[in-house]
Amino acid sequence: MGNILLKYMEKRFESKIIDPNKEIFCKGPVVTISRECGCSAINIANIMVEKLSEKTGTQWNCLTKEILEQSAKALNLNPSKIEYVFNSKEKSTWDEIFAALSSKYYQSDRKIKKTIADVVQSFACKGNCIIIGRGGVVLSSNIPRSFHIKLQAPIEWRAAQLQKVYKLSMDEMIKYAKDIDKKREILRNYFNKKSLANTVFDVIYNAKNLNEEQIVDSTISLMEKKGVLGKQIVIG
Structure with missing residues (x-):
């Protein structure tokens, strides 16, 4: 009984997750920062925003909680109702059924993850942003002007x-x-549909041996050499 109801709800409320291997037509530039727990990324991102805004003459933005808030808004839910997804928790079958029957605002796990993916890709495509976590490395990996650390x-x-x-x-x-x-690995792998290899990153830094300024300056230099900050790439 539970499986039948759950399949019905999935068919009604869910849509297919974005395929990270599908070619994306958008401009960037975008930087993603993945990090092991205990390696702080927010200060690095904020310093990078300041330096990239000055260098490019265009305002950059750091995105982390904004992704949660925008995803919740798109689903007409309070951000606290979807935050569990970022902690790689899933509702049980009966939790799903109860939620669907008791709330007109019910959204399934997959629908929530699909919305998060859409929001991350939307921000990344618009460009001039630094995305901390949230599966950003997977969801923007096919944007030509992207850089992943x-x-x-x-x-x-x-x-x-x-x-x-x-x-x-x-x-x-x-x-x-x-x-x-x-x-964090579970969420990245979910969006990637398989285990994510370190080769997806452009550069990996040892946060113990390098300070924030060194990481930022190195990243911007590599972005310039890779052409991420160069003339906009036109596809098609």
Whole structure:
């Protein structure tokens, strides 16, 4: 009974997730930042926004919570109702059924993920933005003027950074970091439809050995050499 109802709801409420291998016709430029838990990306993104805005003469923006808010708006839901997707949690069959029967604002997991994918690609296509996480590396990988970076560092160093915020033991922070890393990997792999290889990134930085300014300056230099900041690419 549960499976029959769930299949009915999926057919009614869901649409196919965007295929990351499908060619995308949009201008960019866009930067995505993926990071292991404990490697902070927000300061790097904000510094990059300032420097890229000055260099290009066009205002850049950093996007993270905006993706959640825009996705929720498109679904006519409170952002808190879809935030669980970013934590790689899924509703059980009976949770789905109960939600569908009890709320006219019901949206399935796949519908939510499809909407998130649409929102991320929309921002990326418009360009002049830096997307932190949210599957951005997968969803914008076929945009010609795109650049993808990953921040990583030894687990003990990352746990020590987390301790400054959460004030918990080293063992607890290591466990927490590994759990968050796994959840982020699950979301990226969902959008990619298979395990995501590190070769999708243009560059991987060791956040332990490089400071924020060094990472930003290196990234902008590589973007220029790759042609991401050059003349707009026209496709077709």
